[in-house]
Amino acid sequence: MATIIKWIFISALGIFVVLELVAIPTLAKQTNPSVVQEPNWDSEQTRSLARRACFDCHSNETRWPIYSRIAPIAWVVTDHVIEGRQALNFSDWGAFDEEAEEFAEVINEGKMPLPDYLKLHPEARLSAAEKQQLIAGLYATVNNSPGQRHEANDGTQRNERETDGDDD
Numbered sequence: 001m002a003t004i005i006k007w008i009f010i011s012a013l014g015i016f017v018v019l020e021l022v023a024i025p026t027l028a029k030q031t032n033p034s035v036v037q038e039p040n041w042d043s044e045q046t047r048s049l050a051r052r053a054c055f056d057c058h059s060n061e062t063r064w065p066i067y068s069r070i071a072p073i074a075w076v077v078t079d080h081v082i083e084g085r086q087a088l089n090f091s092d093w094g095a096f097d098e099e100a101e102e103f104a105e106v107i108n109e110g111k112m113p114l115p116d117y118l119k120l121h122p123e124a125r126l127s128a129a130e131k132q133q134l135i136a137g138l139y140a141t142v143n144n145s146p147g148q149r150h151e152a153n154d155g156t157q158r159n160e161r162e163t164d165g166d167d168d
C-alpha cells in the first residue's frame with residue numbers, strides 16, 4: 001500500500017514538473033512593455049478606478065502574482081492579458097478607437113472585469129456607485145482625448161494596430 005501511495009506521489013510530482021517546463025515559453029510572455037500613451041484622463045479618480053478594475057488586463061502595468069507564474073493558471077492568465085491588451089490598452093490609448101457606450105455596456109452587464117478574475121481579486125470589485133463613477137469618467141475621458149481617435153486614420157502603424165484590435 002505504502003508503495004502505491006509513493007508511486008502516485010512521484011507520478012504527480014513528475015507531471016507537475018513537466019507542466020512547469022512546458023510553461024516556460026508562456027512565462028517569457030508575461031512582460032510589461034513600456035507605457036506609450038495613456039488617455040487624457042478627466043480625473044485622477046477615473047484613472048484609479050480603472051487601475052483597480054481594468055489595468056491588470058488592459059494596460060502595460062499588469063501585476064503578475066506568484067500564482068500567475070505557475071501552470072496551468074499561467075496559461076489562462078497570460079491569454080487574458082494578451083487578448084485584453086489587444087482589445088483595449090489604456091497604456092497605448094492612441095492605438096484604439098474606443099466607444100464610451102461600449103465601456104458602459106460591458107461594465108453594466110457585469111462582463112468586465114471578467115467574473116473569474118474577480119474571484120481572485122476582490123479588490124477589483126466595484127460597488128454600484130463606483131461603476132457609475134467609472135462609466136461617467138470614461139465618457140468624459142473619451143471626449144477628452146478626441147485627437148488620438150483621429151490619429152488612427154492617418155495611415156501609420158497605429159492604423160494597422162487599430163484594425164487588429166477590431167478583428168475580434
Ligand code: HEC
Nearest residue numbers: 053054056057080083084087088102103106112113114117
Ligand atoms: C482579467 C482580465 C480583464 C480585466 C480585469 C478586464 N478585462 Fe476587459 N477584456 C478582457 C479580455 C480577455 C477581452 C477580450 C475578449 C472579450 O471581449 O471577452 C476584453 C475586452 C474588453 C472590451 C471590448 C473591447 C473591444 O473593442 O472589443 C472592453 C470595452 C473592455 N474589455 C473593458 C474593460 C473594462 C472597462 C474593465 C475594467 C472595469 C475591464 N475590461 C477589465 C479581459 C479583462
